[in-house]
Amino acid sequence: MRISVIISALVAVLVGFGGSVAIILSAADALGASEGQKATWVTVLCLSMMATTAILSIRHRLPIVTAWSTPGAAVLAGVTATSMEVAAGAFVIAALMLIATGLIPALERAVARIPGEVASAMLAGVLFSFVAQAARVIPGAEALVLPLLALFFVVRAFSPIWAVLAVLAVGVPLAIGLGMAQPVWQGGLPPMALIRPEWNAGAVLGVAIPLYLVTMASQNLPGFAVLRAAGYPVPGRSILTVTGLASLVSAAWGAHSINLAAITASICTGPDAHPDPAKRWLTGPVYAAGYTAIAVVAMPLVLLFASFPPALIAVVAGAALLGPFIGSLSGALASGRHAAPAAVTFVVTASGLSLMGVGAAFWGLVAGLGLVAVEAARDRLRRG
Secondary structure (H helix, E strand, O other): OOOHHHHHHHHHHHHHOOOOOOHHHHHHHHHHHHHHHHHHHHHHHHHHHHHHHHHHHHOOOOOEEEEEEEHHHHHOOOOOOOOHHHHHHHHHHHHHHHHHHHHOOHHHHHHOOOOOHHHHHHHHHHHHHHHHHHHHHOOHHHHHHHHHHHHHHHHHOHHHHHHHHHHHHHHHHHHOOOOOOOOOOOOOOOOOOOOOOOHHHHHHHHHHHHHHHHHHHHHHHHHHHHHHOOOOOEEEEEHHHHHHHHHHHOOOOOOEEEEEEHHHHHHOOOOOOOHHHHHHHHHHHHHHHHHHHHOOOOOHHHEEEEEHHHHHHHHHHHHHHHHHHHHHHHHHOOOOOHHHHHHHHHHHHOOOEEOOOOOHHHHHHHHHHHHHHHHHHHHHHHHO
8 A cells, every 4th residue: 555545544534633623522512511422422423434434435446535524513513502412313313314315316406406605605604603703712812812823824825724733733732831721631431321312393403404404515515526526436325325324323422414525535536645546545444544543532632622721722613614614605605696695594694593492504594595485486577
């Protein structure tokens, strides 16, 4: 095996984990998870990514790598008045929807027919609070936050992939030096306790449906595009079914969705991984092994992150989601075709509105699709 295959796969693991684990932990905090439940969540996701990547890459001999749904975690971090049990029920519903999409092509086509501007606006609204929080934490933590933001933008000008990791690598020792963190590193395994799901209509509308939609629109569909751009066939039904089943199993331990990777996938599908496209699938087993190693140390990692000051976590999360926020906001408004519905979707979602126990992401989508329907009716009247 070429060394480039190993390096590319491990870089993808490092970027995928280090760049977004803070969002996972923020989602767990929003749901009231204990430290043990957080570690279990991360462990189960890592094991799910290990299994799905190994199965798909070996079965299809393609560089297929999977990831946790970072936008989905951002949706969860904005949820209020729920619990791990209710969230687990929503995760089950979202997983069943992913499986159904893999088994019923008509569902995939239906998701693809949702105006991209509206779907992008919903995601932008979800991500806005994370990006804005990186600025909100500046007062009282100027010595920590301002240098890290400056570092992020300088590194990002040359390499967006490494910019978040640079913030994390510098932020930890800086926080310790400023007396803002006392790292705790101890061994042990997470409890891996099963969570009995509870069913709640509000959680289905406010969590399951937005989680499913952002996972499909911002992870799976772009992931398909990455494979096609690299010249590979896309076994979409297999990918959706396998990741959906893994998400269903993960929900039993309170972990959310697994999906096809997009950004990290590009690291494994390019010529830097292997000059022969037919051999780039070897990155899959190495990637799987990398996440297996992370799963073993999930509990110490979660305890370490828990010792970091909130300002550092906010900066890391905001930095990690700036790129997706820019992309989703641009996708929402660039074409101008559905500018008003997209703008309303963004505003309602970013507002944090909660009605009847249902969160803002759902109501933003409803508002946007409602305006799309009004515009369509107007156009039919004009043509008639």
